[in-house]
Amino acid sequence: QVQLQQSGPGLVKPSQTLSLTCAISGDSVSSDRAAWTWIRQSPSRGLEWLGRTYYRSTTSRWYHDYAVSVESRITINPDTSKNQFSLQLKSVTPEDTAVYYCARTIDDSSGFDYWGQGTLVNVSS
């Protein structure tokens, strides 16, 4: 059974960097079949896909895709030593206030089959 456990602060000041971590159990961040994603949800923006990271052994490379809306501010990094991946979002504003989720897709399926518990992040001074 795959479990995703999120951690990170619930309050970030404007202009600072939002940092969250998603610890994986029951799968590997280096899995050839999976992609590891961050999604956020707010009343104003609804559900919003932010980006993903995934590894493919055929090329021995890590890949990253980011949403156009945040691509200048976002970094998603895998940490193979801890079997987790992280989200960093720079220069946050109150508009970045949302519940942030990590999630998994597998085998190029359209569906996110496992989700973290969600972290409410408030951007406020």
Add this chain to the structure above:
Amino acid sequence: QSALTQPASVSGSPGQSITFSCTGISSDVGVDNYVSWYQQHPGKAPKLVIYDVSNRPSGVSKRFSGSKSGNTASLTISGLQAEDAAVYYCSSYADNSPHVFGGGTKVTVL
């Protein structure tokens, strides 16, 4: 503003079937079979109920079914039960993003 259009709300009585839509364009919902549906109860993470248009994950009730015609995908819940009351979101591939979401449909069980 969400990329995919869903009705804001749908209601039905216990035991009835309901169907609601997710409308996009040819470059998102209309592309391949890359549509998924999620059920979300208040305060909880979304739960996958349909992937790749019409496939049910293990453990999801057979009462949930999905289909697609052109640029519109649909989710049907048959034999409606009180526990089905939730917000349902569709998701699809799009030109500028691997995943875009609809605005959600609130299902009320009367």
